[in-house]
Amino acid sequence: MHTASRPTSRSIRRIAGTFLCTTALTSVTACGAGTTDSGAGSGGGADDPHIRIAVGVDAGYAPFFVADAEGLWAKHGVDVDLVQFAKGGEGVDALNAGQVQMAGNSDVTTIGLLAQNPDLRSLLVYEQSGRYLKVVVRAGVKSPDKIRKMAVVPGLSELATTRFLESKGIKPDAVELVVADPAEIPALTDKGDVDAYVLWEPWPSKGKALGERILESTGDYGFSYQHWLLSTSPWLKDHKSTAVKVAAALEEAAEKTESDPRSAAQATKDAAKIPTDQTMKAVKDIDFGVRDFTDKDLKGYDDTADFYLSTGKVKARPDVSRTVQRGWLPENTKGS
Template identity: 75%
Template sequence: MKTASRPVHRITGSAFLAAALLAVTACGAGTTDAGAGPGSGGGGDGRPQIRIAVGVDASYAPFYVAAAESLWAKHGVDVDLVQFAKGGEGVDALSAGQVQMAGNSDATTIGLLGQNPDLRSLLVYENSGRYLKVVLGPGVKSPRQIKKMAVVPGLAELAATRFLESKDIKPGSVEFVTSDPAEIPALTKKGDMDAYVLWEPWPAKGEELGARILETTGDYGLSYQHWLLSTSSWLKDNKDTAAKVAAALAEAAKKVESDPGATAKATKDAAKIPTDQTVNAVKEIDFEVRDFTANDLKGYNDTAQFYLHTGKLKARPDVARAVQRGWLPDNTEGS
């Protein structure tokens, strides 16, 4: 019989900032305090207890499946999932010690390394060139008509830049307007924005409002990955706990690929994601826990150069220090 899964807590960016500034700590579930430091007894049964920051979309399905299938407990760790509207907010929470691990895209994380040099990436758990899509607003017949693009800092901004370059459009000729993902489809319908590149469900939402999906990022040679993140300071004393999380996530990723129906139910129960969105995401995303490759590192360095070239960062991010190639096979069995 499965044990009840732990609750999932949703936090907005403003709520996180308030908690961080006030240094709120508490013992109960639902807070954002750093729940398990070195020597923490965890949930009363001896399992270490940690909090993991996740986003609110189907790409985080392995975390929700691990909770629904009691895989965290199976592998000896007690996990609270804390939802953030944007992956970058979860990384900020990680750097502030409000959570101990996080899932986030490679591109967004690389853009945050300059201000968060303690971040460490332990493994890849998904890869896709099909999940992010280019959306043109109603009345925009050609990419050449784009004057304003809505972007979210990090992966979406990189994807928008690479899209324009693929059409021989100078990115500097298009105004990038930073927006929250949930606002972008409506802004595009109103004509305030001409286009955007985002992950689901926002391309589908745009279609519902009269916009048009033009292509995926893979059509112009761009794919993204999601990393499991922590910090060097926490890992120093919690390597075994991190390995248990990795093992559970690996089993969950296999379940996602083999049983989209169960995945959709787990994601709907935890994050209110409609079933069809998750089923489609499983088709568009390759879920697998694996170590980093030499080709991965080349891509990460290209992303780091993007941030440096565009002036988003004043110094080149130290990707080699952040990406822990070899950590997964060294710390888990059968990986």
């Protein structure tokens, strides 16, 4: 069983594959559910609240790694262990099970998980981009209308793929969608098992190195994503002050990521083994910055919820309005 217990020598752990706690559904306490410990994970003070935050393993999570490397968690009075997952959705599952207390994840993937995670709460946006995800086609595919199979990762990749096909006048049901893990997809495309994919870096660059062609970015057809800082309503009820400290540290870290990409790249390499050039490119493609939600954001989230309902992936429309805590950030952090 994979666990999210605190590392003894580093404050970052990688969990590749599905996060699973066999007792989570019947005895969440056995998995440390909903706890906020005291102790020193990333160099916080002895009295600082200790929490675990789920992150992914790509350059899009650079602000979390910067906060760790620069001692920003401790500066803002919180002691943090970062727990890495191969896919953001697995981190959300761990959040729901109480293995972690906060998480970073894309808006699209999170909205698709709301049915099984009704207590999820989104506190703020810390990045957005229409350039980081790219459409890649295998050698020999001359135009989008020649695509017959596309590899997808459920959530963000799948919706970006659907919007790509729609933008080219291709009915989504005319193309077979093959579900795969991100790391497998460039090789599947190279072998001809699929014709194309829409993914975040580094997988488009990996595909290009294999002779595949980057066709365009998602922003070229009007699609972008955001990343949310997530928690759950039961935990937030008793730990709002801790969440505020995390938000403040993340805000400073996002600013540092934008202003000093080289330092962000080094922190990401040290934490997640991502080559520095990949993070440097990512910082150019991604707009990092902590902010509250806007009317335009909410409309986009509603469109995403409609997508999940229309495809039959959920039985009821995801309740985005309950999840998104508009106003939480300015009410709790401005002037603090």
